[in-house]
Amino acid sequence: MTTIKIKALTKQVKFALIGVALLCASVSEAKEWTAVTIATEAAYPPWNMTLPGGTIGGFEPELMADLCARMKLKCTLQAQDWDGMIPSLQAGKFDLIMDAIVITPEREKVIAFSRPYAATQGVLAASDPELIARAGVAGEVVKLTGDAALDKPYIDQMRTLLKGKTIGISSGTAYTQFVETNFKDIASIREYKKSDEHVLDLQAGRIDFSFDDVTFFSSVLDMPENKSVSMVGSKIGGPIWGPGEALGFRQDTPELKAKFDEALSAALADGTVKRLTEKWFKADITP
Amino acid sequence: MDTLQMLSFGNTGWGLALLKAIGMTLLLTVVSLLVGAVFGSLVAAAKLSRQPGLRWLGDSYLVLFRGVPELLVIYLFYFGGATVVSAVGHWFGATGYIGMPPFLVGALAVGLLSGSYQAEVYRGAFMAVPRGELEAALAIGMGKFMRFKRVLIPQVMRYALPGLGNVWQMTLKDSALISVIGLVELMRASLMAAGSTRQYFAFYIIGGIGYLLLTGLSGRIFNIAEARVQRTQRRSPLQH
Amino acid sequence: MIDFAFLLDTLLKLLSALPTTLTLFFSSLSLGLLLSFAIVGMRVSRCPLLSYPARCYIMIFRGTPLIIQMYLIYYGLGQFPVVRDSFAWVVLRSPYGCAVVSLALCTAGYTAEIIRGGLLSIPYGQIEAGQAIGMSRLALLRRIIAPVTLRQVLPAYSTEAILMLKATALASLITVWDVTGIAQQIIQRTYRTMEVFACAAFIYLVLNYIIVRAMRWLEHRLTPHLRERPVHTPTKAKLDAGSNPKSLRSSL
Known part of the structure; x- marks a missing residue:
């Protein structure tokens, strides 16, 4: 009981602090935005990718172009590796970041998020036919709540599958955390800078499984080079991943966040986001 | 998609992007080497000085820039540099973020690293000059400047040249690490092309060949220069 | 604050x-040193069949950045089933093995050039003097060439050792959990x-x-x-x- 009370209290204090921070920020930086710089990884298809010739394309660049047209903002996309993206945002190199960034409590401590524009599922992939047979080709979706006690049956099922295996993941994602908290003690984990690198190692047989986004796997597994790889087990969705993918802002630019929230709401309401997700993911993944 | 098409210069190929990237690598390396020459000779002079304070300063520079991995130096400059510049800017009344372009950060970071290598080259070359020749110059009454010009510099140049060739190659190599802060030079362009086309082996090889061209050509230039300064010397039987 | x-x-x-970084450093440095003896032996040989491959080796490994060599050995070679079926896969399968191999191959090229530089710096007179008093080739190597070269080579080799330690940081790029890898985590x-x-x-x-x-x-x-x-x-x-x-x- 007492812990709950303390939690509630700290929450109030947090809100109060955020309120004060917002007030201070809006007083000091009530700036009129005409142009913004947006960071993207440009290497996470189909969300964002580098096309031959060096231009950036994908779901997010197209969505951003639509949002910027709504707000009459001049938007510049810049490529930045994921591992330096949040520090660069904080240093002020960019005004916002868009890279399939899932809202997590840890990240909310350091950056501010817009409303989510997509919600996706994570899944395991394997290349070894024996492992694929054992785990079964991915079909149905399992909803995990993020509450350890409720999720235990399915996690235990995964643990028996993953025991003694090597799992590859991209570093610093919501999935990294999921894999580390649940399987660190029974499997060895390798972290990669880019998602395509663990797919490469999966084919090479250096790792037994990799864990990433369903949308990412669907796009790369179409390629002839990856025909040996397939998604296995159940697709994992639900509240465990939080509200979904959103734009990231510095905490001192609430007016910019508000502007983008408004544009996103409009794009979600008139079906633009749905149309774009269907174009790029062949499925409606709006939140 | 075959390799030839991937390398084409049109909208669907990576040819032009890679060519531009080679130019960027070359420019970055030259600027870094010049920055390094300034810092390197200063540090070498400080280290050879008789004043303990200066020697200590030179030592600290070397320990710092030769001791920290290049990757960390570049990251520290990139993130730290922007914070410092913005703070200075605010002091003078500017608002918002004042960025340091990746090229500037890269040239400075790689230049300071290159300076730490060059300092050792200059110092080593100075030490290799036979003491007797300096003593002889002193004995026949040459002034400080004359000794510097007639005895020291020609010999230091001779001994330093092979080392400088090494430093040039090292600086070229270090410039590849600037890819981590988003400057599109040869390394980054190769990685981008490899990731986009899934032809990892092919594009790493192509990137490697690009670097080989750069180092091969510049190595030849250094060889010619070395041959010129060495021509008054007897050849060792081990050399061909 | x-x-x-x-x-x-x-x-x-x-x-x-730290143990990962240190073992990476020592194993690749000693492997690289051994390899460099072979390379420099070939390089100073008068037979072009020996000296030419050594020249190429030195040119390739000194002429390209380590970061690209590492990516090539790790991701590039792993693409080919031929490599995956060969005996080399025992080493190349693990990121750690790949890191040691690429670091050692790279430092061998640099070390070979350093040793050759040391050999060239031996005054001709000293070798002539040795020959004049009837030293055998082995004695010449042991009594004159090796000690003089060792002295000459040390400053440059210490630079190389430090470069190697710093280069181990790149292993974090191919998923080795060294000091830099943990820092990034x-x-x-x-x-x-x-x-x-x-x-x-x-x-x-x-x-x-x-x-x-x-x-x-x-x-x-x-x-x-x-x-x-x-x-x-x-x-x-x-x-x-x-x-x-x-x-x-x-x-x-």
Whole structure:
């Protein structure tokens, strides 16, 4: 009981602090935005990718172009590796970041998020036919709540599958955390800078499984080079991943966040986001 | 998609992007080497000085820039540099973020690293000059400047040249690490092309060949220069 | 302002990866040194069939950045089923093995050039003198070429050793959990870039300081004749000379 009370209290204090921070920020930086710089990884298809010739394309660049047209903002996309993206945002190199960034409590401590524009599922992939047979080709979706006690049956099922295996993941994602908290003690984990690198190692047989986004796997597994790889087990969705993918802002630019929230709401309401997700993911993944 | 098409210069190929990237690598390396020459000779002079304070300063520079991995130096400059510049800017009344372009950060970071290598080259070359020749110059009454010009510099140049060739190659190599802060030079362009086309082996090889061209050509230039300064010397039987 | 608890915690976490960094360093340095002897032997040979491949090797590994060599060996070679079925896969399968291989191959090229530079610096007269008194080739190598080269090579080799230690940081790019890898992992969790990188930099500094000191001590021991002769204190010079007859002989 007492812990709950303390939690509630700290929450109030947090809100109060955020309120004060917002007030201070809006007083000091009530700036009129005409142009913004947006960071993207440009290497996470189909969300964002580098096309031959060096231009950036994908779901997010197209969505951003639509949002910027709504707000009459001049938007510049810049490529930045994921591992330096949040520090660069904080240093002020960019005004916002868009890279399939899932809202997590840890990240909310350091950056501010817009409303989510997509919600996706994570899944395991394997290349070894024996492992694929054992785990079964991915079909149905399992909803995990993020509450350890409720999720235990399915996690235990995964643990028996993953025991003694090597799992590859991209570093610093919501999935990294999921894999580390649940399987660190029974499997060895390798972290990669880019998602395509663990797919490469999966084919090479250096790792037994990799864990990433369903949308990412669907796009790369179409390629002839990856025909040996397939998604296995159940697709994992639900509240465990939080509200979904959103734009990231510095905490001192609430007016910019508000502007983008408004544009996103409009794009979600008139079906633009749905149309774009269907174009790029062949499925409606709006939140 | 075959390799030839991937390398084409049109909208669907990576040819032009890679060519531009080679130019960027070359420019970055030259600027870094010049920055390094300034810092390197200063540090070498400080280290050879008789004043303990200066020697200590030179030592600290070397320990710092030769001791920290290049990757960390570049990251520290990139993130730290922007914070410092913005703070200075605010002091003078500017608002918002004042960025340091990746090229500037890269040239400075790689230049300071290159300076730490060059300092050792200059110092080593100075030490290799036979003491007797300096003593002889002193004995026949040459002034400080004359000794510097007639005895020291020609010999230091001779001994330093092979080392400088090494430093040039090292600086070229270090410039590849600037890819981590988003400057599109040869390394980054190769990685981008490899990731986009899934032809990892092919594009790493192509990137490697690009670097080989750069180092091969510049190595030849250094060889010619070395041959010129060495021509008054007897050849060792081990050399061909 | 400075969060010492966080710094200490970070430092302890980073130190847990120190064994990986150190074993990576020592295994690749010693493998590279062995390999470089073979390469330099081929390189100075008069037979073009031997010297030409060595030249190519040196050109390729010195001419390209280590980062691209590492990517090529790890991701590039792993693409081919032929490589995956060969005996080399035992080593190349693990990121650690790939890191050691690429670091060793790279340093071998550099070390070979350093040793060759040392060989070239031997005064011709000394070799002639050795031949004149009828030394065999082996004796020439053992008594003249090797000791003179060793002295000449040490400063450059100490630079190379330090470069190698720093280069081990690149292993983090191919998923090896070394000091830099752990640093990046901590940053992904905490987003405190400067503090974590500063801690990592500190660890590398200490390691390199130890290497520099060790090499300088060795250099000092091996070059007594190059030290400045004390001019103004003849009594001390006499003392030195008396206590160390070897240095007296060499200075005469």
